[in-house]
Amino acid sequence: MFTFLLTNDDGYFSEGIRALRSALKQIGRVVCVAPDRNLSGVGHSLTFNSPLRIRxxxxxxxxxxxxxxxxxxxxxxxLILEGKKPHMVCSGINDGPNLGEDITYSGTVSGAMEGRILGIPSIAFSVFGREDIDFTQVADVAKQVVIKALEEGMPEDAYLNVNIPNLRREEIKGFLITKQGRRSYKEKVLKLSDPQGKPIYWITAEQFGWMLEEGTDYWAVYHGYVSITPLQLDMTNYRALEELKSSWKL
Amino acid sequence: MFTFLLTNDDGYFSEGIRALRSALKQIGRVVCVAPDRNLSGVGHSLTFNSPLRIRxxxxxxxxxxxxxxxxxxxxxxxLILEGKKPHMVCSGINDGPNLGEDITYSGTVSGAMEGRILGIPSIAFSVFGREDIDFTQVADVAKQVVIKALEEGMPEDAYLNVNIPNLRREEIKGFLITKQGRRSYKEKVLKLSDPQGKPIYWITAEQFGWMLEEGTDYWAVYHGYVSITPLQLDMTNYRALEELKSSWKL
Incomplete structure (x- = not known):
């Protein structure tokens, strides 16, 4: 029997993790360990400066x-699996997409990154859509990707970032292997007042937008495809490495 | 005059950021904006679900x-620079190294990553060493790297992760352009008791160790060199992308 270790960044109470858990239970044991609150934007954060409690x-x-x-x-x-590797780490389903450079902030993607660091095949799942999300249907598509990954295996130096359009099953055009795209929006810091009239500041997006480059994660979901992006832990820019080696006299 | 935007993840009160600020003040204006507490391990976390205050x-x-x-x-x-780009974002000097896969957890590296996302040349600085750190000397070496980067320019799709050995200036063997290394240790979750006797758990490293592969960040600092690793925002694993495209029939 397959064992899955499941987490998310929206919190244990969220619909996305519940739906994915139900879908994966059809094919194996699902151990869920999730945060107690919404941690969207938490990135690849690890707590080693203080102890934690588990419930x-x-x-x-x-x-x-x-x-x-x-x-x-x-x-x-x-702790729960006592060091026995599950067959797969899954993270999500995130309530909203994880595309382009935004995946560097993503707690969902970081859950899968952690699985990869621990040597376990890992997949992050997010939904492209913000309203009226049918998580049961999205989880069913996620399960398909999990089964494919179990059947075909996954490269040892990669983990997957999967974004699923919030469409009816018959409207989804298919699956595409993609590269990380780029966003065209920027943030701003909004000035507001607290109830005492003191200034508070809120980081927000000025206007959402993405570069619609073919072959990218965004292009895929925008056109109704499930986007599957293989990611890696090595962040080295090898082109820049060669460039600096030849141009910087150190 | 050069303008620098400086942050860290150890908190505004830490010696590392004070030393780097002093060193950079010799060559320009230094605007420091730093967290109010130690955030080591925070990763690339962005707060967009709640407002913040600045002091x-x-x-x-x-x-x-x-x-x-x-x-x-x-x-x-x-806010402080009112949208005017500084010449460089610097992050650090971190109290301890940021090497190998650990940079994915690093708040220091994430400060530089954020600068790169905003389109600004960015460098993260960390010290290889844990005790008796002479931050003034380390900051002096950091300043040298900053000057080099200002003189030579930096590739648009890269930011730098710099680790400086805690050695006297004359003991440092030189500067090496490196790739991200790999660690050979793993974490464990330690079970402890709180003062009421209830269980608490602490994530810690089982035993520190790195693969001493030549050309890596760890190899450089271990042998007394300053390590300069160019990083990128694109996390796509292109080799795996081709592999999945040809092997997964979707």
Missing amino acids: RIEEDFWTVIGGTPADCIHFGYY | RIEEDFWTVIGGTPADCIHFGYY
């Missing part, structure tokens, strides 16, 4: 109080 | 209450 919610479902997705994967692997 | 500490030195390094860069760029 059992129901059978094979736990929450790490104050824990990040990466913390949850550690707790699931070392 | 002025002294001239051109600010702290974002509850803010991450990425938040601080946003506040510095959009």
Whole structure:
């Protein structure tokens, strides 16, 4: 029987993780360890400067109080599964997309990154859409990708970032292997007032937009395809490495 | 005159950021915006689900209450510098190294990553060493790298992760352009008791160790060189992309 370790960054109470858990339970044991609150934007954060507590919610479902997705994967692997590797780490389904450079902030993608660091095949799932999301249907598509990955295997130095359009099954055009795209929007810092009239500031996007380059994650979901992007842990820019080696006299 | 935007993940009160600020002040204006507490391990976390407050500490030195390094860069760029690009974003000097896969957790590296996302040449600085660190000397070496980068320019799609050995200037063997290395240690989750006897858990490293592969960040600092690793925002694994395209029939 397959064992899955599941986390997310929206919190254990979110619809996305519940739907993915139900879908994966059809093909194996699903150990869920998820944060106790919404941590969207938390990035690849690991808590090693303070202790954490874990609470059992129901059978094979736990929450790490104050824990990040990466913390949850550690707790699931070392504590709940006692160091026995699951067949796969899954993260999500995130309530909203994870595309382009934004994946560097993503707690969902970081959950899968942590699984890869621990040597486990790992997949992050997000939904492209913001309203009226049918998570049951999205989870069913996610399950298809999981089965494919189990059947075909995954490259040892890669983990997957999967974005699924919020469309009816028959409207989805298919699956595309993609590269990370680029966004065309920027943030701004908005000045507001607290109830006492003191200034507070809120980081927000000025206007959402993406470069519609063919072959990218955004292009795929925008056109109704499921986007599957293989990611890697090595962040080295090898082209720049050669350039600096030849141009910087050090 | 050059303008620098400076942040870190150890907090505004840390010796590393003070030393780097002093060194960079010799060549330009230095706007510091740093977290109000130690955030080591925070990764590339951005706060967009709640507002933040900013407090002025002294001239051109600010702290974002509850803010991450990425938040601080946003506040510095959009609020303090009013959207005018500084010549460079610097992050650090981190109290300890940032090498191999660990950079994915690093708030220091994420400060520089944020600068790169905003289109600004960016460098993260960390010290290889844990005890008796002479930050003034390390900052002097960091300043040398900054001057080199200003003189030679930096590739548009790269930012730099610089690790400086905690050695006397004359003991440093030189500068090496390196690739991201790999660690050979793993974490564990330690079970402890709180004062009431209830279980708490602490994520810690089982045993530190790195693969001493030539050409890597770790190899460089271990042998007494300053390591300069160019990083990129694109996390796509292109080799795996081709592999999946040909092997997964979707």
